[in-house]
Amino acid sequence: MTFLNGLTLLLIYQLVGEVSVRLLQIPVPGPVLGMLMLFLTLVLRGRSSDSLDTASSGLLSHLSLLFVPAGVGMMVHFERIAGEWLSIGIALLLSTLITMAVTAGSMMVVQRVLAKGADADDRA
Amino acid sequence: MTEPDLAAIWVYLSATPLLGLTATLLAYTLAYRLYLAGGSHPLLHPVVTAVGGLIVFLLISDTPYQVYFEGGQFVHFLLGPATVALAIPLYQQYANLRRLWLPLLVALLVGVSVGALSAVLIARVLGSSLQTQLSLAPKSVTAPVAMGISEQIGGLPSLTAVLVVVTGIIGAILGGRLFSLMRIRDDAIKGVAMGVAAHGIGTARAFQLSAKMGAFSGLAMALSAFVTALLLPGLLGMLGLL
Secondary structure (H helix, E strand, O other), rough: OOHHHHHHHHHHHHHHHHHHHHHHHOOHHHHHHHHHHHHHHHHHHHOOHHHHHHHHHHHHOOOHHHHHHHHHHHHHHHHHHHHHHHHHHHHHHHHHHHHHHHHHHHHHHHHHHHHHHHHHHHOO | OOOOOOOHHHHHOOOOOHHHHHHHHHHHHHHHHHHHOOOHHHHHHHHHHHHHHHHHHHHOOOHHHHHHHHHHHHHHHHHHHHHHHOHHHHHHHHHHHOHHHHHHHHHHHHHHHHHHHHHHHHHHHOOOHHHHHOOOOOOOOOOOHHHHHHHHHOOOOOHHHHHHHHHHHHHHHHHHHHHOOOOOOHHHHHHHHHHHHHHHHHHHHHHHHHHHHHHHHHHHHHHHHHHHHHHHHHHHHHHOOO
């Protein structure tokens, strides 16, 4: 029952998320809003539950399986990929490296600035 | 006894969701074994081999994608609840989140914007079609969310799914080298960069390197999914793409 209870709860949050984004016309996928609402619920409640932990680890341990059917859909786009594979490949390679470098760099800079601020506070 | 009519059995099978669903699970199980046997190398990521195997099977058996998806949709549907379930690992990192919220927030805003815009602009300069550019925009986000975003902004969700996986593999393979080139030693920073750029596949790789790096990568992945969903329509609007 634990898994079923957890899954039911996840589906309820997804359902509320889907309905809310449509009612409020927010440009965010419904499940993402559901995720945020569940996160806020957990924060307010102060703990997770066995059923949620069971359902989420069950779903997330093989998350990769879930996008196989969509990935197979690539066969419908063979022509597009055949025509654009080089530009797509270069864009993915460069953009991924740039993203990693810039993310790490900006986090490093902010941490350094904060550390300096803390030093200054200590001295004052 | 009459000969069993193989053609009739095939007609039956190709009309039920059973075949597509079984083929999906079977392909993934085999692909996952291959991945483990290959020492969890990112190039053997089960999505790549499972998708490749299934496409070959569908082409050989002359099965249209729509027929396969009758069965595949049952697996596909679980992407929704799985996205909601990301709240639980995010909550488990709540202590880290509170302690590092400011550097995390800056890294996320910068990383998400640069990630989406660089992909779109590079593809545009190289002459990709508009729909390909839009499908590329959410490439650094975990697949269920990326596909939802892609659909919303007018990209092709199935193309996005593949681009997301390739992005994750690139990040997982090259991340370690990039971090040593940049002389980054803090596992928290490495993890955040991995999670923002290379989502779940990068996170799986981060966990192989250190538990701390994995935890931060998972945290960054969940947060960037949310930030990207919020920011992307506006960012693309600025570029005049929407």
